[in-house]
Amino acid sequence: MTPVAETTPALLRVRGLSKHFDHVVALANVSFEAHAHEVLGLVGDNGAGKSTLIKIVSGVYRANAGEISFADRRVDFQTPRESRAAGIEVIYQDMALVDELEVWENVFLGRLLRNGLGMIERKRMIAEAAHLLERLGLDSLSPTTQVGYLSGGQKKGVAISRALYWDTRLIFMDEPTAALAVVEIQRVLDLIKTLRDRGVAVVFVSHNLKEVLATVDRVMVLHRGQVSGIRDARETSEDEVIRLMMGST
Ligand SMILES: Nc1ncnc2c1ncn2[C@@H]1O[C@H](COP(=O)(O)OP(=O)(O)OP(=O)(O)O)[C@@H](O)[C@H]1O
Numbered sequence: 606m607t608p609v610a611e612t613t614p615a616l617l618r619v620r621g622l623s624k625h626f627d628h629v630v631a632l633a634n635v636s637f638e639a640h641a642h643e644v645l646g647l648v649g650d651n652g653a654g655k656s657t658l659i660k661i662v663s664g665v666y667r668a669n670a671g672e673i674s675f676a677d678r679r680v681d682f683q684t685p686r687e688s689r690a691a692g693i694e695v696i697y698q699d700m701a702l703v704d705e706l707e708v709w710e711n712v713f714l715g716r717l718l719r720n721g722l723g724m725i726e727r728k729r730m731i732a733e734a735a736h737l738l739e740r741l742g743l744d745s746l747s748p749t750t751q752v753g754y755l756s757g758g759q760k761k762g763v764a765i766s767r768a769l770y771w772d773t774r775l776i777f778m779d780e781p782t783a784a785l786a787v788v789e790i791q792r793v794l795d796l797i798k799t800l801r802d803r804g805v806a807v808v809f810v811s812h813n814l815k816e817v818l819a820t821v822d823r824v825m826v827l828h829r830g831q832v833s834g835i836r837d838a839r840e841t842s843e844d845e846v847i848r849l850m851m852g853s854t
């Protein structure tokens with residue numbers, strides 16, 4: 606089988622990205638591509654630069670050097686709002702869900718649907734949220750449940766459905782399975798594959814290499830801010846990835 610990376614055009618292209626915080630080099634000359642219909646694993650030891658990379662692409666931090674292009678356009682997002690408007694979402698471990706609000710309110714947070722008269726369309730949003738949850742196989746979840754009552758895995762589901770609703774083309778997931786129960790981890794991994802099958806480009810960060818190799822199409826390894834290797838998931842092994850994480854090739 607031909608790797609996905611060779612059959613679909615790149616959605617995200619990163620070239621020579623570097624970032625330092627004072628004297629700490631967080632990223633050094635990082636280049637890679639992410640594709641629609643593909644899950645790219647991003648692994649590396651603590652402090653390797655994974656979160657920094659995500660924050661630069663999504664407009665949280667500014668790079669010191671390098672170029673980013675998204676959907677064939679050179680981009681330089683100044684804020685997360687700008688990257689979101691372009692179709693890039695980030696799901697962090699501590700996702701920005703509001704516990705006091707209901708599921709549908711979280712899906713439409715900051716972007717409430719209004720009718721022609723400017724009135725908030727509550728019923729429509731509840732119906733849209735129910736439809737989304739169903740599409741993701743989360744139909745046991747009611748859109749009017751308060752998010753504070755949900756399990757960690759269900760919250761990830763809400764965050765993912767929010768991303769899906771807003772026509773997301775690229776999703777970064779920074780350790781979405783950390784601190785979840787086994788069944789919930791499986792659920793999130795299945796959602797990642799669902800997103801991929803719907804044509805989204807997914808970049809998935811995890812410290813669990815078994816989980817990564819079972820989920821991703823390609824895996825990129827960072828070591829002290831540098832790319833130490835990019836491998837087809839079917840053609841590598843945990844041992845090789847660990848060696849790359851330690852900086853050997
Ligand atoms: N805002 C910041 N100010 C100063 N240094 C930072 C900042 N953010 C990250 N760093 C440093 O940059 C390096 C890369 O950190 P980063 O958070 O990207 O690593 P990571 O690969 O996500 O690690 P982990 O697996 O532990 O989440 C580290 O040395 C870190 O201390």
Ligand SMILES: [Mg+2]
Pocket residue numbers: 655656657779
């Ligand atoms: Mg991190």
